[in-house]
Amino acid sequence: MRAYGRRHRRWRRHGQPLLLVDDRPGLIDVLAALGRCAYRYRSELAPLTLAAALDLTALWLHAAHSRGWGWALVVTGAAALLAFLRGVPWGATRSEERTYATVVTVVGGGWLTAATALGPGQRPIQILLLVATVTGGIPWWAHRRRRARVRVDRTIQAWPDLAEQIGLAGSRVLSAVVDVWGWRARMTLRAGQTVADVIAHVPAIESGLGTRPGAVRVEPDPAHAGRFVMRVLAEDPHANAVPWPGPAAGSVSDPIRLGVFEDATDVRVPMLRRHVLIGGIAGAGKSGILNVIIGNLVACPDVVLWGIDLKGGMELRPWAPCLARLATTPTEAAAMLRDAVQVLEARARAMGDSSARLWLPTERAPALVIVIDEYAELADHAPAAVESADSVARRGRAVAVTLLAATQRPTQQAMGKGAVRSQMDVRLCLRVRERRDTDLILGQGMLTAGWHAHTLDAPGKFLVSAEGFGQPRRARAYLVTDENVRACAERYAPERPDLDQLSADAIETGADDVLDPDLLPGTDPEDTFWAALADAPDQGLSVPQLMQLTGMRRTWIYDRLQVHATADRVVQVNRGRWRAADA
Numbered sequence: 001m002r003a004y005g006r007r008h009r010r011w012r013r014h015g016q017p018l019l020l021v022d023d024r025p026g027l028i029d030v031l032a033a034l035g036r037c038a039y040r041y042r043s044e045l046a047p048l049t050l051a052a053a054l055d056l057t058a059l060w061l062h063a064a065h066s067r068g069w070g071w072a073l074v075v076t077g078a079a080a081l082l083a084f085l086r087g088v089p090w091g092a093t094r095s096e097e098r099t100y101a102t103v104v105t106v107v108g109g110g111w112l113t114a115a116t117a118l119g120p121g122q123r124p125i126q127i128l129l130l131v132a133t134v135t136g137g138i139p140w141w142a143h144r145r146r147r148a149r150v151r152v153d154r155t156i157q158a159w160p161d162l163a164e165q166i167g168l169a170g171s172r173v174l175s176a177v178v179d180v181w182g183w184r185a186r187m188t189l190r191a192g193q194t195v196a197d198v199i200a201h202v203p204a205i206e207s208g209l210g211t212r213p214g215a216v217r218v219e220p221d222p223a224h225a226g227r228f229v230m231r232v233l234a235e236d237p238h239a240n241a242v243p244w245p246g247p248a249a250g251s252v253s254d255p256i257r258l259g260v261f262e263d264a265t266d267v268r269v270p271m272l273r274r275h276v277l278i279g280g281i282a283g284a285g286k287s288g289i290l291n292v293i294i295g296n297l298v299a300c301p302d303v304v305l306w307g308i309d310l311k312g313g314m315e316l317r318p319w320a321p322c323l324a325r326l327a328t329t330p331t332e333a334a335a336m337l338r339d340a341v342q343v344l345e346a347r348a349r350a351m352g353d354s355s356a357r358l359w360l361p362t363e364r365a366p367a368l369v370i371v372i373d374e375y376a377e378l379a380d381h382a383p384a385a386v387e388s389a390d391s392v393a394r395r396g397r398a399v400a401v402t403l404l405a406a407t408q409r410p411t412q413q414a415m416g417k418g419a420v421r422s423q424m425d426v427r428l429c430l431r432v433r434e435r436r437d438t439d440l441i442l443g444q445g446m447l448t449a450g451w452h453a454h455t456l457d458a459p460g461k462f463l464v465s466a467e468g469f470g471q472p473r474r475a476r477a478y479l480v481t482d483e484n485v486r487a488c489a490e491r492y493a494p495e496r497p498d499l500d501q502l503s504a505d506a507i508e509t510g511a512d513d514v515l516d517p518d519l520l521p522g523t524d525p526e527d528t529f530w531a532a533l534a535d536a537p538d539q540g541l542s543v544p545q546l547m548q549l550t551g552m553r554r555t556w557i558y559d560r561l562q563v564h565a566t567a568d569r570v571v572q573v574n575r576g577r578w579r580a581a582d583a
């Protein structure tokens with residue numbers, strides 16, 4: 001301020017010569033404006049520019065080498081061949097673009113040959129050039145990708161000003177390409193700016209670019225915190241439902257194809273040893289995604305499916321022929337999940353005995369997936385079932401017993417008090433009503449990281465968060481129709497596997513626990529132990545059963561079994577199952 005004040009006073013004291021500027025446009029200004037305009041519209045003017053260039057070349061060739069028209073023909077043939085085979089010099093990659101480039105080369109070269117021989121001043125020669133320019137220009141002017149490319153070029157040129165206006169000054173476009181649905185650009189940020197800043201400015205970017213709301217996607221660059229990819233979708237690739245192509249998985253170990261991302265790549269999510277949570281408001285398409293997953297799993301011979309549908313079986317009943325069990329009441333659901341815990345414990349014991357770390361699903365030892373439609377109903381009406389579900393969620397992965405749960409809002413209350421929600425490995429988030437519900441389904445902080453599930457605007461659109469899915473890429477699930485479900489259930493029902501013997505026995509013994517009232521704890525544990533082993537069924541008794549019958553701890557049971565096994569008084573009939581040697 002002080003410097004300005006001093007200078008100002010000096011000017012007033014000494015006075016300054018008056019500078020007169022002529023603001024009428026001169027010839028140079030007009031030419032410069034025309035040049036700028038021609039440069040800006042160079043793509044649109046390309047057919048006229050080419051015609052003018054041909055005319056001038058023909059003028060020179062006719063004057064200087066009118067007998068060299070044969071060479072013009074040879075060059076035309078070679079150029080046409082290159083345009084057709086390699087797309088040069090136009091950089092054409094698609095076959096229709098190469099064909100166009102070849103035709104233009106042949107017509108242009110043919111005209112040049114004729115004009116060289118006959119002279120461009122001949123009347124039909126000029127008329128031919130005019131007709132060829134207009135006819136060849138029409139596809140050029142109408143070409144969608146060319147127009148998109150021009151728009152992108154102009155946007156890139158205008159980006160610095162735009163960035164300034166929307167609060168991202170200093171960001172730059174590194175490169176841009178036009179794709180099927182619009183265009184995408186690799187961008188870099190000014191030092192200190194972050195991708196979170198860009199995500200917060202997405203509506204402003206959309207307004208600045210003049211796109212429809214929801215057209216801009218921002219994907220962080222995993223290799224550089226100051227870079228990102230911006231996608232601008234001229235059209236919504238997910239505007240129409242995507243029909244389900246049918247089951248693609250042949251084993252529960254195969255990733256399941258749930259739908260397609262916006263770049264038309266498949267959404268392939270591994271499900272083996274993973275608990276899956278599907279969340280979204282009513283009508284967002286939860287049952288639709290469940291159907292896609294079930295439709296794939298029923299085609300896998302190494303997985304058994306159980307279903308819990310406390311809406312009276314409305315959603316899962318069509319799959320009933322392929323479900324080994326379907327629970328539609330809280331009591332059935334509680335029993336089912338209790339059995340699932342028996343299965344996982346039996347498997348864990350068997351694996352402990354054999355020192356295996358993971359249960360590898362096969363047709364004879366299948367994985368077990370428990371599908372739960374509307375988990376909140378379970379928490380409300382069957383709290384005991386939630387305890388078992390909690391157990392499965394915490395301990396089921398290694399033994400391939402997993403949950404596939406759908407719910408509207410997975411609040412801690414809706415999911416019961418346990419660890420079920422935090423144990424969910426794969427989260428599929430459909431449309432939510434409130435922005436914060438994104439964090440509820442996908443995990444804390446996801447909303448600010450750009451996972452905007454509240455902007456999903458059609459049923460079946462979803463975001464997937466799982467190992468290997470670190471970016472908020474929008475997807476649309478396949479649409480499985482009632483007819484698809486019926487046909488698929490009918491096709492695969494006869495091929496569904498049964499649970500392995502170990503798991504089936506665990507359920508059976510867990511249900512009635514071969515409990516003989518005479519053998520209840522209370523008498524001498526050693527007597528009870530012997531009586532139980534002597535009366536054991538053919539498949540023997542497990543250690544937990546012996547613990548329950550005797551009321552003694554696991555170490556005591558192991559100790560007694562070891563002593564008697566050494567003396568050949570007990571035998572191990574199956575993995576982890578015992579009975580008296582002469583029983």
Ligand SMILES: Nc1ncnc2c1ncn2[C@@H]1O[C@H](COP(=O)(O)OP(=O)(O)OP(=O)(O)O)[C@@H](O)[C@H]1O
Pocket residue numbers: 241242280281282283284285286287288289408459460461476477478479480
């Ligand atoms: N992937 C999809 N593509 C197109 N439309 C879909 C898709 N998934 C679902 N829809 C449509 O949305 C409607 C509601 O879907 P769905 O029943 O799966 O929702 P929901 O979230 O399970 O609802 P609710 O919580 O009420 O059971 C369906 O009738 C179907 O027409």
